Amino acid sequence: MEYFPSVPEVPYGGPRSDTPLSFRHYNPKETILKRTMEDHLRMSVCFWHTLCWNGRDIFGEDTFARPWLVRSDMEGQKAKVDAGFELVRKLGVPFYSFHDVDVIPATDSPKEYESYMAEMTEHLGRRMEEGGVRLLWGTANLFGHRRYLHGAATSPDPEIFAWAAHQVRHAMKATQALGGENYVLWGGREGYETLLNTDLRQERRQLGRFMRLVVDHKYALGFDGTLLIEPKPHEPTKHQYDYDVAAVHSFLSEFGLLGEMKVNLEVNHATLAGHSFHHEVASALALDIFGSVDANRGDPQLGWDTDQFPAQTDEMTLALYEILNHGGFSSGGFNFDARLRRASTDPIDLFSAHIMGIDTLALALRRAVALIEESTLSSFVANRYRGWSSDFGRHALGGDCSLADLSKQVVESDLRPEPESGGQEHLELAVHRTIYR
Ligand code: XUL
Ligand code: CO
Numbered sequence: 001m002e003y004f005p006s007v008p009e010v011p012y013g014g015p016r017s018d019t020p021l022s023f024r025h026y027n028p029k030e031t032i033l034k035r036t037m038e039d040h041l042r043m044s045v046c047f048w049h050t051l052c053w054n055g056r057d058i059f060g061e062d063t064f065a066r067p068w069l070v071r072s073d074m075e076g077q078k079a080k081v082d083a084g085f086e087l088v089r090k091l092g093v094p095f096y097s098f099h100d101v102d103v104i105p106a107t108d109s110p111k112e113y114e115s116y117m118a119e120m121t122e123h124l125g126r127r128m129e130e131g132g133v134r135l136l137w138g139t140a141n142l143f144g145h146r147r148y149l150h151g152a153a154t155s156p157d158p159e160i161f162a163w164a165a166h167q168v169r170h171a172m173k174a175t176q177a178l179g180g181e182n183y184v185l186w187g188g189r190e191g192y193e194t195l196l197n198t199d200l201r202q203e204r205r206q207l208g209r210f211m212r213l214v215v216d217h218k219y220a221l222g223f224d225g226t227l228l229i230e231p232k233p234h235e236p237t238k239h240q241y242d243y244d245v246a247a248v249h250s251f252l253s254e255f256g257l258l259g260e261m262k263v264n265l266e267v268n269h270a271t272l273a274g275h276s277f278h279h280e281v282a283s284a285l286a287l288d289i290f291g292s293v294d295a296n297r298g299d300p301q302l303g304w305d306t307d308q309f310p311a312q313t314d315e316m317t318l319a320l321y322e323i324l325n326h327g328g329f330s331s332g333g334f335n336f337d338a339r340l341r342r343a344s345t346d347p348i349d350l351f352s353a354h355i356m357g358i359d360t361l362a363l364a365l366r367r368a369v370a371l372i373e374e375s376t377l378s379s380f381v382a383n384r385y386r387g388w389s390s391d392f393g394r395h396a397l398g399g400d401c402s403l404a405d406l407s408k409q410v411v412e413s414d415l416r417p418e419p420e421s422g423g424q425e426h427l428e429l430a431v432h433r434t435i436y437r
Helices: 037-041 047-052 074-091 110-131 158-177 200-221 245-254 267-272 277-286 313-325 347-374 376-384 391-398 403-412 424-435
Strands: 043-046 095-099 134-139 182-185 226-229 261-266 290-294 334-336
Touching: 037 347, 043 047, 043 074, 043 347, 047 074, 047 095, 074 095, 074 110, 074 347, 110 134, 110 158, 134 158, 158 182, 158 200, 182 200, 182 261, 182 290, 200 226, 200 245, 226 290, 245 261, 245 277, 261 267, 261 277, 267 277, 267 290, 277 290, 277 313, 313 347, 313 424, 334 347, 347 376, 347 424, 376 424
Parallel strands: 043 095, 043 334, 095 134, 134 182, 182 226, 226 261, 261 290, 290 334
Antiparallel strands: none
């Protein structure tokens, strides 16, 4: 069955294309900086919001009436997956990503869960082979079921901790069988609602133990993908332990997990943490834990995670500038963990949203490459820190000098350094001219 019969495969039409369902900037096989656009961006359709959400919110009922959501049994789940692969194929995107419960019927039985996962893994594998589609990441949803209302790894009940382990075991097995390049852990309810009932030390210890079990299991299984923690400061909980890149880095280092896990950065999670996305990307790269991206955005007038499809070329250009300067993605990519508005009920809206997101990233890639080639930023930064490669700078930073030695040198050489301009407006002008040329 075809779910989007009126939509053809979306073509690249060039920067002046007026065909609504076409790309202006995304030309997957075009080579830029020695890689194809497809390989630079590694884009992925996310099954969760895109296929599973029916438009329901806390104020109102379902609005989308998706034909693939009519049945919730295994046949219904397969129909949903088939709609997803049709979308992926028509968009010409190389990857998809999914949560375990996005693709299997709901069940409280541990055995049934396991057999559903096995059956669906086979179905997904067939569809991937037919469509030449790859898996960017798999994950287990450890926040939706009511058993997780107090958290999964951080639940006060060890039996719930064990159920979370059960899900991760089978979601990772599916991810491995499907050749997934990453496995994501987002701690949706790993945090607290009130400190009045919470033992922080105990919960952090449980989370550290859980992550260690996950890492050990990865090796036991021989899964060679990257494990990714997805930081988010709050929502649905009041406070999440994986607040932002800095918190995740310190958590990994506290529990001896540095080198074992990286981060999956979501744009609007950075916004919710009070950071720019640029900050989170640059921080993860500087701390050597950058892995992958969930590309979406918030709404300046709404305080919650609206997960809108990306359209902000300037923000994504700066993120891509950082990523390219560090050699680009390895196992990661850009995943559209993004949602339509509830009133966008036409299935065509799903295509418009993805086309806008894909073209935003493609244009941002082109602009980031231009920023690299025109080199105003890189030469400014290199010049700004030039003193640190002089003998004096190297001695101060890494040599065996003491604080008192530095003080003596200041006196002996009668140092009276003059600070130079930070050039912020000069650099902002260069960025603006490159993006809006
Ligand atoms: C929730 C979110 C999740 C994770 C995977 O905000 O971003 O979709 O990406 O569980
Ligand atoms: Co996400």
